[in-house]
Amino acid sequence: MISEHMTPQSVDMGKLILDGRTDQVRDLIEAAPQLATRCDEDERTPLHWACATGNVELVDFLLGQRVQADVADDAGWTPLLIAASSGHLEVVRRLLRRGADVTACTETGQTALHYAASRNHLAIAQILVQNGASVWALDKVKNSPLHRAVIKGHERLVRFLLEKGAQVSLSNAENDTPLHLACEEGYSDIATLLIENGASVEALNNRKLTPLDVATSALRHHLQGVLCG
Numbered sequence: 001m002i003s004e005h006m007t008p009q010s011v012d013m014g015k016l017i018l019d020g021r022t023d024q025v026r027d028l029i030e031a032a033p034q035l036a037t038r039c040d041e042d043e044r045t046p047l048h049w050a051c052a053t054g055n056v057e058l059v060d061f062l063l064g065q066r067v068q069a070d071v072a073d074d075a076g077w078t079p080l081l082i083a084a085s086s087g088h089l090e091v092v093r094r095l096l097r098r099g100a101d102v103t104a105c106t107e108t109g110q111t112a113l114h115y116a117a118s119r120n121h122l123a124i125a126q127i128l129v130q131n132g133a134s135v136w137a138l139d140k141v142k143n144s145p146l147h148r149a150v151i152k153g154h155e156r157l158v159r160f161l162l163e164k165g166a167q168v169s170l171s172n173a174e175n176d177t178p179l180h181l182a183c184e185e186g187y188s189d190i191a192t193l194l195i196e197n198g199a200s201v202e203a204l205n206n207r208k209l210t211p212l213d214v215a216t217s218a219l220r221h222h223l224q225g226v227l228c229g
Helices: 013-018 022-031 046-053 056-064 079-086 089-097 112-119 122-130 145-152 155-163 178-185 188-196 217-228
Strands: none
Touching (some): 013 046, 046 056, 046 079, 079 089, 079 112, 112 145, 112 155, 178 188, 188 217
16 A cells, blocks of 8 residues: 555655565555556656566556556567566566567667567567567668577577578678678577578678678688588
8 A cells, every 4th residue: 555655656666566566566556556557767667667577477467457568668668578678488478468569669670579589588589470570670770680699699599580481691781691790700500500591601791791701710611611511
């Protein structure tokens, strides 16, 4: 309950949720239902914070209060984007059942699938794709989820995205393909996987360099062997 020294305007719901005080949050919302949808200074609602902490019990409670599942904060983060980025699979499941938008993106243009790919959350990437997330989505610098998985060295995500039809030689704003990025980072296994899936070794980026040009001599030698079969 709200004490005599506390008003709905004075309650810091985000802090209570981060502190794990779920029962108190429920009591406060039951006493003052407007708290369920009140935004803080970053335009985040209690649902944003519950998703950030992976608090399934509180997420269920808030969704039961008919709060909007797709409300975005001041940087474009929806509850689904937060849950996917944070690796909270069960929260993602609940939001998707509620109809959360898998195409929503942050101010950088990254979707939930971009974040799952970046953070190596394979199970979340799988359920997002099952629910309509596009493996071809591009952020504001034209990176696809495949670019993000390659940059971070997440081979399982790379393999999954390729299996789901990701364009293996798609260029970003710098005209870097995923293979350019794998070679620059020295990810031999990922570079091999990309070539085996048809990645071009002749694509030129904005610096007029091919993937083999940006590889170390050892990686270049290895990949030339892969190309020769």
